[in-house]
Amino acid sequence: MNDNERTGSLPQRIFENSIVLIIIVVVWLFVPLYTKNLFLPSLFSILESFRDLALNGELWLDIVYSLRIVFAGLLIAASVAVVLGMLLGRFARLERYLDPTLQIMRNTPVLAILPVFILFLGIGDSSKIAIVIWATFFPTLLNTIQGAKNVDANLIRSAQSMGISSGGLFFKVILPAASPFILAGFRLSAGVAMIVIVAAEMVGAQHGLGFMIFNYQHSYQTSRMYVGILTLAIIGVFLNFGLVKLEKHLTRWQEKTQ
Amino acid sequence: MAADTNVVEISTAGLGLVYRKRQSARRGGDIYFPALKEVDLEVGKGEFLSLVGPSGCGKSTFLYILAGLHKQTSGAAYIGGEEITGPSLNRGIIMQAYALFPWRTIQKNVEFGLEVKGVPKPERQRIAREYIELVGLQEFADHFPYELSGGMKQRIAIARALAYDPDVLLMDEPFAAVDEQTRGFLHEELLRIWERTQKTIIFVTHSIDEAVLLSDRVAVMTPSPGTIRKIVDIPLPRPRTNALVNTEEFRKARNKVWQLLQTAGTATKEVKKEDGRVVLDTVLQEEVVF
Numbered sequence: 001m002n003d004n005e006r007t008g009s010l011p012q013r014i015f016e017n018s019i020v021l022i023i024i025v026v027v028w029l030f031v032p033l034y035t036k037n038l039f040l041p042s043l044f045s046i047l048e049s050f051r052d053l054a055l056n057g058e059l060w061l062d063i064v065y066s067l068r069i070v071f072a073g074l075l076i077a078a079s080v081a082v083v084l085g086m087l088l089g090r091f092a093r094l095e096r097y098l099d100p101t102l103q104i105m106r107n108t109p110v111l112a113i114l115p116v117f118i119l120f121l122g123i124g125d126s127s128k129i130a131i132v133i134w135a136t137f138f139p140t141l142l143n144t145i146q147g148a149k150n151v152d153a154n155l156i157r158s159a160q161s162m163g164i165s166s167g168g169l170f171f172k173v174i175l176p177a178a179s180p181f182i183l184a185g186f187r188l189s190a191g192v193a194m195i196v197i198v199a200a201e202m203v204g205a206q207h208g209l210g211f212m213i214f215n216y217q218h219s220y221q222t223s224r225m226y227v228g229i230l231t232l233a234i235i236g237v238f239l240n241f242g243l244v245k246l247e248k249h250l251t252r253w254q255e256k257t258q
Numbered sequence: 259m260a261a262d263t264n265v266v267e268i269s270t271a272g273l274g275l276v277y278r279k280r281q282s283a284r285r286g287g288d289i290y291f292p293a294l295k296e297v298d299l300e301v302g303k304g305e306f307l308s309l310v311g312p313s314g315c316g317k318s319t320f321l322y323i324l325a326g327l328h329k330q331t332s333g334a335a336y337i338g339g340e341e342i343t344g345p346s347l348n349r350g351i352i353m354q355a356y357a358l359f360p361w362r363t364i365q366k367n368v369e370f371g372l373e374v375k376g377v378p379k380p381e382r383q384r385i386a387r388e389y390i391e392l393v394g395l396q397e398f399a400d401h402f403p404y405e406l407s408g409g410m411k412q413r414i415a416i417a418r419a420l421a422y423d424p425d426v427l428l429m430d431e432p433f434a435a436v437d438e439q440t441r442g443f444l445h446e447e448l449l450r451i452w453e454r455t456q457k458t459i460i461f462v463t464h465s466i467d468e469a470v471l472l473s474d475r476v477a478v479m480t481p482s483p484g485t486i487r488k489i490v491d492i493p494l495p496r497p498r499t500n501a502l503v504n505t506e507e508f509r510k511a512r513n514k515v516w517q518l519l520q521t522a523g524t525a526t527k528e529v530k531k532e533d534g535r536v537v538l539d540t541v542l543q544e545e546v547v548f
C-alpha cells in the first residue's frame with residue numbers, strides 16, 4: 001500500500017471497505033425472493049432461523065461444543081509443538097532423527113487419519129480433539145523450527161558471553177527471538193483447527209457446528225444450514241482478527257516494515 | 259591513563275586456533291584452517307590496547323577466545339592470573355552489530371547481564387538506569403532498540419556491558435557501522451567512560467586513526483593466520499580529543515602503524531600433509547625488517 005492510498009479520509013475508507021459486502025447482502029436479501037430456490041434461501045429467512053436457533057439455545061450449544069474442542073486441541077498441540085520445535089531447531093542431530101517421520105506425518109492428508117482416530121477413540125470428543133491436535137501441530141511446529149534456527153548468532157554469543165545457562169538461553173533468547181515465527185504458525189494452526197473440526201463433526205458427531213450444517217443439509221432445512229455456515233464465517237473472522245491483534249502486540253518490538 | 263599497567267590483567271602464551279571445517283571424505287575430508295598462531299600478548303590493568311590487522315587475520319577469533327566463546331587449539335589465555343575456560347561476567351564483549359535484544363527495551367537490555375547474575379530486580383533497575391545515564395540516553399530507557407540510531411545502539415551495548423561491572427571490555431570493531439561524525443563523538447565518549455571506569459579495554463579496529471587516537475598501545479597483526487607482528491607505543495598525552503589527529507605526534511604514530519601494516523604480506527596455500535589431511539598453511543612472500 002503506498003502513501004497516497006493510505007491517506008484516504010475515514011468515510012471514504014469505510015465506503016471502500018464495505019460497498020462490496022453491502023451489494024452481496026442486498027442481492028442475497030432480495031434476489032432469492034424471486035428465484036425461490038430451496039437451496040439458496042433469502043438472507044431474511046436465514047436471519048429468522050438464526051433468531052430461532054439462538055432463542056432455543058441450540059446454536060450456542062453447538063458453538064460452545066465446537067470451540068471447546070478447537071481450543072483444547074490447539075493449546076495441547078501448540079505447547080508440544082513449541083517445545084519440540086525449539087529442540088529440533090537448535091539440535092540438528094535430533095532433527096536428523098525425527099525429520100523423515102515428521103515429513104511423512106505432515107504430508108499425510110489430515111482427514112485420511114480421521115477414521116483411524118474414530119476406530120481407536122470413538123466418535124466422541126476424544127477423537128475430535130485428537131484430529132485437531134494432529135492437524136494443528138504441524139504449522140506451529142514448522143514455524144517454531146524455522147524461528148529457532150534463524151536466531152541471530154550474535155545475540156546468542158552476546159548472551160553466552162554473559163555466562164547465561166543453556167536453560168536461560170532458551171527462555172531469554174531463543175524463545176523470544178523465535179516468537180514472531182511461532183505466533184504466525186499459531187495463527188495458521190488456528191485456521192486449520194476450524195477446518196478440521198467442521199470436517200470431523202460432519203463425519204461423525206451429535207453436536208457442533210459441523211454436525212449442525214450436515215444435519216440440516218440432510219433434512220433440507222437450508223436456511224438453518226446457512227446459519228451454521230455464516231456462524232463459522234463470523235467466528236473465523238473474529239478469531240483471525242484477535243490473533244492478528246495479539247501477534248501485533250507481542251511483536252511490537254519489531255521494526256515496522258512498510 | 260592506565261590505572262596500574264604494571265599489573266598484568268590479560269596475558270596469552272602461544273595462543274593459536276585452527277578451525278576445522280567438516281567436509282565429506284569424497285570432497286577431500288575436513289579442512290583445517292589456522293586462524294590464529296602463536297599469539298603472545300600482555301595487557302596491563304586499566305590499559306587501552308588496540309588490535310589492528312587485515313580483515314580475516316583472526317582479530318575476532320582472538321576476542322572470542324578471550325571472551326570464552328571459542329576454545330583455542332594451542333597455548334593458553336589468562337585473565338587476572340586465571341586461565342580462561344569459558345565465558346564469565348568479568349569480561350564484556352561489544353560487537354559491531356550491537357547485538358541488542360530487539361524484544362527488550364533499552365532498560366531491559368542493560369539489565370540483562372545483571373539478570374543472568376541474579377541481581378534482585380530493584381537493584382538491577384537502579385544500576386541499569388545509572389549506566390544508561392552514563393551514556394546519556396536516559397530518555398530512551400523505555401524504547402525498543404529499533405527506535406535508536408546505530409550510534410545510540412552501540413552506546414547502549416556499551417552500557418549493557420558496563421552494567422555488570424566486568425574488569426575487561428572486549429570491543430570488536432564497535433564503531434565500524436556508524437557514520438564518521440557519530441564515530442568522532444563516540445570516540446570521545448568511550449575515552450571519557452574508560453577514564454571514569456578504569457576498565458581494561460582491548461579494541462579491535464581496522465581504522466589506524468581510531469586505534470592511535472584511543473590507545474596506549476597498538477598491536478599490529480599479520481595476515482592470516484594472525485599473530486602479533488609488533489606492538490607500537492602511543493605516547494600521546496591524555497586526556498585526548500579528536501583534535502589530536504591534526505598534530506605532528508599523531509601523524510608520526512599513525513605512520514608507524516601504517517607502515518607495519520603494509521609489510522610482508524603473507525598468503526595461505528593448501529598443503530597436503532603426510533597423513534592425508536589438507537591444511538591451509540602460510541607462505542611468506544617477503545619479509546621486511548624494521
Ligand SMILES: Nc1ncnc2c1ncn2[C@@H]1O[C@H](COP(=O)(O)OP(=O)(O)O)[C@@H](O)[C@H]1O
Binds near residue numbers: 277279293311319320
Ligand atoms: N567458525 C569458523 N569456522 C571456520 N573458519 C572460520 C570460522 N570463523 C572464522 N573463520 C575464518 O578464520 C579467519 C579469521 O576470522 P576472524 O577472526 O573473523 O577475522 P577478523 O576478525 O580479523 O576479520 C577468517 O579467514 C575466517 O574466514
Ligand SMILES: [Mg+2]
Binds near residue numbers: 430
Ligand atoms: Mg572480525
